[in-house]
Amino acid sequence: MWIAIGAAVVGIILGIWMPYNLTPEMSPYVAISIIAALDSVFGGVAAHMKKTFNITVFFTGFFSNALLAAGLAYLGTVLGINLALAAIVIFGTRMFQNFATMRHILLEKLGKRQKKEVSASEDKENEEN
Amino acid sequence: MDMKKLRFQIPIAIVCLALAFALTWQIKGQPRIRALEAPAHISVLVEQYRTVREQNDGLRIQVGQQQEDIDRLRHEVAQNSEGSETMVRQLEVAEMLAGLTDLEGEGVIVTLNDRSGNFDSDFAMHPEWGLIHDDMIFMVINELLVAGAEAISISDDSREERILATSEIRCVGSTVTVNGTRLATPFEIRAIGPAATMDSALRMRGGVMDNITLFGASIDIRMSSNIEIRRFTGAFNLHYARPAGTGGDE
Numbered sequence: 537m538w539i540a541i542g543a544a545v546v547g548i549i550l551g552i553w554m555p556y557n558l559t560p561e562m563s564p565y566v567a568i569s570i571i572a573a574l575d576s577v578f579g580g581v582a583a584h585m586k587k588t589f590n591i592t593v594f595f596t597g598f599f600s601n602a603l604l605a606a607g608l609a610y611l612g613t614v615l616g617i618n619l620a621l622a623a624i625v626i627f628g629t630r631m632f633q634n635f636a637t638m639r640h641i642l643l644e645k646l647g648k649r650q651k652k653e654v655s656a657s658e659d660k661e662n663e664e665n
Numbered sequence: 666m667d668m669k670k671l672r673f674q675i676p677i678a679i680v681c682l683a684l685a686f687a688l689t690w691q692i693k694g695q696p697r698i699r700a701l702e703a704p705a706h707i708s709v710l711v712e713q714y715r716t717v718r719e720q721n722d723g724l725r726i727q728v729g730q731q732q733e734d735i736d737r738l739r740h741e742v743a744q745n746s747e748g749s750e751t752m753v754r755q756l757e758v759a760e761m762l763a764g765l766t767d768l769e770g771e772g773v774i775v776t777l778n779d780r781s782g783n784f785d786s787d788f789a790m791h792p793e794w795g796l797i798h799d800d801m802i803f804m805v806i807n808e809l810l811v812a813g814a815e816a817i818s819i820s821d822d823s824r825e826e827r828i829l830a831t832s833e834i835r836c837v838g839s840t841v842t843v844n845g846t847r848l849a850t851p852f853e854i855r856a857i858g859p860a861a862t863m864d865s866a867l868r869m870r871g872g873v874m875d876n877i878t879l880f881g882a883s884i885d886i887r888m889s890s891n892i893e894i895r896r897f898t899g900a901f902n903l904h905y906a907r908p909a910g911t912g913g914d915e
Contacts, residue, residue, distance in 0.1 A: 543678035544685040551689025558694035566691050573684050595676040598683075 565606040568620050572605035573598055575627040575634075582634040585641045725898050732765075732896075761816070764827040764897040768816045770857040772892045773864055775805055778851040780881035794880040797850050799836045801877050805854055805884075806834075808873045812866035814858035818894045821848040825855075827897040844899055860888040 558566060576598040583589040605623045612619025743753045760766050780795025806817055806828060817828040819841075826832070826843040833842065840847045856863060864886050867873045877884045 539674050539678045540681045543682040547682040547685025547687075548689045550682075551686045551693060554686075554690050554693070557697055558690060560698045563691065563694060563698055566687060570684070570687050570691060573680075573687065577680065577684065591673050591676055595680065598680050 564620060565609050568605045568609045568623050569602040571624060571627045572601040575630050576601050578631050578634040578638075582637045585638055728898050728900070764816070764829045767893065767896050768857055769891055769893045770815075771860050771890050772814070772855065772857040772888075773809075773860050773867075774887045774889060774892060775809075775854040775856070775867065776851055776883075776885040776887070777801065777805070777854065777877065778883045778885075780883070795882055796839075797841075797852060797877075797882050799834050799841055801882070802834050802841065802852065802854070804873045804876065805867065808866050809854070809856040809858065809863050812858065812863040814856040814863060816857045816894050818855050819843050819848060820853045820855070821851065824848060825895045827894065829897055831901075844897065855892050855894050857892060857894055860890075864888050 576594065579597070580589060580594040583594070605620075605627070608623055609620040612622075739753060739756075743750055757766070761768060777797045779797055802819065806814075809817060818825050819828065819834070820826065824846050826846050826848065829844065832844050835842050837847065840849045841852070842848070867884075867886055874884050874886075
C-alpha cells in the first residue's frame with residue numbers, strides 16, 4: 537500500500553519537474569492513453585473486489601491498452617476520422633460498468649452485515665423475553 | 666516482506682507511478698497549449714497589421730518627399746527654359762483636377778455618422794438600417810458635384826482620401842474603402858465649391874439629407890469660407906488605358 541502511494545507521489549513530482557512540455561500535437565494521444573490507463577485501474581479494482589484479480593493481466597493490460605489507445609488515435613488522425621472518440625466512448629462506458637460492479641459488491645457486503653446485525657439483535661430480544 | 670507480496674506490489678507501484686506522471690504532465694501542459702491556440706493567432710495578426718501599417722506610413726512620407734522633389738525640379742525647368750511657363754500652368758490645372766495638389770477654398774464639410782442610441786425592435790431586425798453605407802456617400806458626393814463642387818475628399822479620424830476619377834467607394838464590413846484605404850465612421854466629406862449652393866442642394870426636401878436621416882443616421886453640413894483638401898498621396902497605376910491613337914505594344 538505504502539509503496540504504491542510513494543510511487544504515485546514520485547510520479548507527480550516527476551510530472552511537475554519534467555522540463556519538456558507536451559506539444560499540442562502530442563497532447564491528445566497522452567490524454568487518450570491516460571483514459572485507457574484509468575480504465576485499466578478501475579477494471580483492476582473491480583476485479584479485485586470480485587476476487588478475480590490477476591496481477592499479470594492487470595499489468596500488461598495497463599500498458600497495452602494505453603499504447604493501443606494512442607495508436608488508434610494516431611491511426612484515426614492519419615485516416616482523417618476521429619478514432620479517439622471510439623476509445624473515449626468504450627473506455628468511458630467500461631469505467632461506468634466497473635463503478636457499477638464495485639457499487640453492487642459494496643452494497644451486497646453492506647446488506648450481509650446489516651442482516652447479521654439485525655439477526656443478532658433479534659436473538660438478544662428473544663433471550664430477554 | 667515476502668517475495669509473493671513484493672511480486673504483487675512492484676507492478677502496482679509501476680502502474681501508480683506511470684499514471685501519476687502522465688496525469689501530472691498532461692494537466693501541467695494544458696494551460697500552455699490552450700494559450701497557444703486562438704489568442705496567439707490574434708496577437709500575431711495584430712503585430713503584422715501594425716508593422717504593415719508602419720511601413721505604409723513610411724512609404725506615404727516617402728511619396729510626399731518625392732512629390733516635393735518633382736515640384737522643385739519643375740520649377741527649375743520653368744525658370745530655365747522660355748515658353749514653358751504656359752505649359753507649367755496647364756500642368757498645374759491638370760494636377761488640381763487630378764488631385765495631385767493640396768487645394769483650399771470656399772466649401773462645405775459634411776459629416777456623416779451612424780445611428781446612435783438604443784436599438785429598438787424595428788432596428789433590431791435590421792441593424793444595418795441606421796448605418797452609413799457606400800450608397801449614402803455616393804448620394805452626397807453626386808449631389809455636391811451637381812451643385813458645382815470642384816474638389817472632394819473623404820476622411821475619418823486618421824486618413825483623408827481625395828476623390829479621383831478612379832476612386833472607389835465600397836462598404837467592407839463595418840468600414841468603407843476609398844482609394845483602397847479603409848475609413849470608419851464618422852466620415853467627413855469636404856468639398857470645395859459654391860458653399861451656399863451645395864448646402865441647399867443637400868438640404869432639398871426629399872433629397873439627400875432626408876434620405877440619410879430617414880433611418881436615424883446623422884448628417885451635419887457646415888459651410889466654411891476656407892477649407893483645405895489634401896492631395897492624393899497614393900500612386901497611379903494605369904495598366905490598360907493609354908492616350909488614343911498611340912497604338913499598343915500587343
